[in-house]
Amino acid sequence: MALARTASQRAVIGPAWPAQALPALVFATLVAAGAELVLLRLISRVGVHIPAAGWARGAYTAAVTLGNLVFPAATVLATGTLLVMGLALLRWWPAAGVVALALPAGQLWLLARGTGAETVALLEALLATALLAVPLLMRGTPRGVRLVLGLTAIGETLALVQAAAANLSAQGAPQLPLALATGGEVVMLLALLLLPVLVPPPAWDRAAVAAGFGGALLVALALAANGSTTRILALWTFGIAMVAPSPLYGLAAGALAATVIAHARGGQPAYAAGLTLIALGGYLPGNSYQATLLLAGTILLAFPGLLALPTSRPPGEG
Amino acid sequence: MKRPRVGVLLAGALTLLGVLAGVLGVPTAASQATTLTAVRVPDQPTLDPDWSLWTKVPGIDVPLTAQQIVYPNGGGTVPSVNLKAVHYNGTLYIRASWQDATQDASTLQTTDFADAVALEFPAKSAVTVPSFCMGQANAGVNIWQWRADAQAGVDQVAVWFPNAYSDTYPTALENDPIYQPARALGNPVALTGGSPVQNLVAQAFGTLERATAQDVQGRGVWKDGRWSVVFARPFAGGAPDQAEFTQGVSTSLAVAVWDGARGDRDGQKSVSQFVTLSLSGAQLRPGAARDWNALWLALLLGGGAVLFGLALLAWLGMTSLGRRRV
Numbered sequence: 001m002a003l004a005r006t007a008s009q010r011a012v013i014g015p016a017w018p019a020q021a022l023p024a025l026v027f028a029t030l031v032a033a034g035a036e037l038v039l040l041r042l043i044s045r046v047g048v049h050i051p052a053a054g055w056a057r058g059a060y061t062a063a064v065t066l067g068n069l070v071f072p073a074a075t076v077l078a079t080g081t082l083l084v085m086g087l088a089l090l091r092w093w094p095a096a097g098v099v100a101l102a103l104p105a106g107q108l109w110l111l112a113r114g115t116g117a118e119t120v121a122l123l124e125a126l127l128a129t130a131l132l133a134v135p136l137l138m139r140g141t142p143r144g145v146r147l148v149l150g151l152t153a154i155g156e157t158l159a160l161v162q163a164a165a166a167n168l169s170a171q172g173a174p175q176l177p178l179a180l181a182t183g184g185e186v187v188m189l190l191a192l193l194l195l196p197v198l199v200p201p202p203a204w205d206r207a208a209v210a211a212g213f214g215g216a217l218l219v220a221l222a223l224a225a226n227g228s229t230t231r232i233l234a235l236w237t238f239g240i241a242m243v244a245p246s247p248l249y250g251l252a253a254g255a256l257a258a259t260v261i262a263h264a265r266g267g268q269p270a271y272a273a274g275l276t277l278i279a280l281g282g283y284l285p286g287n288s289y290q291a292t293l294l295l296a297g298t299i300l301l302a303f304p305g306l307l308a309l310p311t312s313r314p315p316g317e318g
Numbered sequence: 319m320k321r322p323r324v325g326v327l328l329a330g331a332l333t334l335l336g337v338l339a340g341v342l343g344v345p346t347a348a349s350q351a352t353t354l355t356a357v358r359v360p361d362q363p364t365l366d367p368d369w370s371l372w373t374k375v376p377g378i379d380v381p382l383t384a385q386q387i388v389y390p391n392g393g394g395t396v397p398s399v400n401l402k403a404v405h406y407n408g409t410l411y412i413r414a415s416w417q418d419a420t421q422d423a424s425t426l427q428t429t430d431f432a433d434a435v436a437l438e439f440p441a442k443s444a445v446t447v448p449s450f451c452m453g454q455a456n457a458g459v460n461i462w463q464w465r466a467d468a469q470a471g472v473d474q475v476a477v478w479f480p481n482a483y484s485d486t487y488p489t490a491l492e493n494d495p496i497y498q499p500a501r502a503l504g505n506p507v508a509l510t511g512g513s514p515v516q517n518l519v520a521q522a523f524g525t526l527e528r529a530t531a532q533d534v535q536g537r538g539v540w541k542d543g544r545w546s547v548v549f550a551r552p553f554a555g556g557a558p559d560q561a562e563f564t565q566g567v568s569t570s571l572a573v574a575v576w577d578g579a580r581g582d583r584d585g586q587k588s589v590s591q592f593v594t595l596s597l598s599g600a601q602l603r604p605g606a607a608r609d610w611n612a613l614w615l616a617l618l619l620g621g622g623a624v625l626f627g628l629a630l631l632a633w634l635g636m637t638s639l640g641r642r643r644v
Contacts, residue, residue: 017324024325028333073336075346080332120353166352169376178381178398235591241383289347 018088023307025081026273026300032074033280033293039067041237075289079104082296088306089299096137096303103130103295107288121167127291128157128164131298138302144198145271145301151191152278152298158184159284181284182243188283189244192252195259195275199301201267204258208265212258219250239283270307274300353594354378354571356403356410357602363404363411365537367546372413375602377402380573382588392586396575399435399590405553405597410563412437412549414573421540422578423466426479431578432467435538435547438572439561439595441519458521460529460561464536464547466578469514504528514538515549519559531556563597571595 044064090097131153162180222230264272277297285291384394399416422433441458495502515536517529538547555562570592576582
């Protein structure tokens with residue numbers, strides 16, 4: 001992998017434990033974030049349809065209570081993972097390490113300062129800067145991945161800038177048109193649709209193809225059964241307003257599922273993990289936790305060798 | 319330490335830390351939702367949407383979409399609503415303004431529907447942020463709904479039916495509830511006088527009801543194709559199913575708008591997601607102005623310098639690698 005090859009040529013600075021710990025941390029974050037998305041962002045929001053009594057209410061309450069515990073666990077795991085990513089990158093690639101560490105450091109500092117509209121605008125600006133910096137710092141990664149990351153950064157930044165302006169309205173900031181956020185979503189959708197071409201796995205096995213068809217079919221069926229509820233759930237869960245024609249979202253879901261499964265089964269596991277983290281982070285992240293997921297996924301895509309870094313000094317160096 | 323153990327131990331420790339934070343109620347994330355800041359004003363506001371200081375108060379534009387979850391569904395014809403908020407002496411004032419080409423303030427005919435706007439807050443007793451669609455079982459909502467027809471009153475009968483005639487009733491029976499069943503039953507549409515704003519509570523679709531205390535004041539003005547409505551209520555909510563406000567504390571706020579000319583009523587409306595309402599202790603300073611052009615330029619230059627610096631660091635790292643190749 002590019003980063004590992006480059007890393008073996010650099011002087012080793014710092015401890016080896018971040019690289020040792022990263023695979024387990026990434027896995028734990030994926031599990032926790034997935035559980036949070038299902039229990040909290042999805043199940044708790046359909047509470048409006050749950051009857052006020054009976055077994056359904058009991059099951060719903062249990063799921064929501066579990067979700068309320070999973071959320072802080074996922075948040076701490078995501079922040080810890082990003083910090084360890086930064087330390088691992090700092091060892092081999094200082095500039096990228098600084099970017100990875102800047103977001104959680106900034107979030108922790110701002111959280112300690114207290115949350116307010118200005119704080120939130122600063123968080124949004126910090127995330128946008130970090131996302132835009134990653135494609136610039138990539139070295140040796142395929143052009144397709146760089147393009148996907150560039151589109152992701154641009155799409156997210158458009159929405160973050162519009163939201164930051166709204167949060168600074170108390171200071172008299174001019175309001176930016178909502179079309180910025182709409183345009184950003186279209187850019188993100190384009191990145192998803194092009195995933196199989198831009199981030200291709202070595203081979204497309206039956207499982208990946210089945211996942212692709214399954215993902216597209218699931219979205220299509222959901223839209224056909226109850227398009228309005230599906231759109232609301234998409235907004236709550238992933239932050240997308242589905243401004244483009246509906247079939248495109250089904251295709252995008254299929255493209256994402258197929259690419260993730262293909263890389264998980266025989267391609268680049270870091271790509272699978274990175275794409276999943278980006279999806280879990282969502283569009284225009286609603287909180288600092290989702291912003292952390294987004295940046296962690298972006299960094300994994302940009303530096304896939306993070307999950308396979310050498311942990312000892314390279315040969316020939318004392 | 320062996321490779322797998324470090325990661326597993328660290329992941330386990332972080333998970334436990336997160337669960338502990340959740341149990342103790344320690345916040346682990348900051349919300350990045352759009353924030354409406356209610357600033358403190360030096361003078362007593364009025365219910366007039368054209369009160370002079372409103373032009374100095376910055377607002378936010380909140381996007382609206384159609385309500386598509388339950389029947390009757392639809393709406394979505396109003397693209398956005400502008401919100402401003404201030405507070406004075408323990409009373410919160412919120413101004414909502416949106417484009418509407420026609421002033422629809424009559425519901426005398428069965429095919430007429432009135433323009434309206436509603437603000438929705440989590441109830442004091444809510445254990446979590448409720449679904450913005452009328453709340454949910456364990457998290458109710460408090461809704462303040464202003465209607466144009468409630469403000470216009472029922473004096474339009476003579477306007478629409480100028481030749482109408484009714485026998486006179488004996489004076490003693492004029493106000494007898496037996497002859498006014500809607501009012502006797504407390505039908506809010508039939509009640510006259512008081513505020514044109516209804517204070518409502520709900521815990522999911524189909525559970526909407528009038529709150530015990532009707533303490534929300536409001537007034538709306540339609541001018542040049544735009545409605546502007548001001549709501550006002552003291553911070554303290556009496557009952558647990560009411561919203562409560564505290565200076566320095568944030569809560570959530572969602573908006574719904576009905577365009578009567580488009581047949582909007584009930585669930586057919588334009589709705590927003592929750593935004594954050596932050597009650598700031600800072601006082602509005604109408605005279606203070608920030609040079610935003612200079613600030614945007616500084617942010618652009620600063621951000622550009624940071625990105626350029628990082629790219630330069632990366633490039634220098636690459637060139638030094640070439641010289642130090644093993």
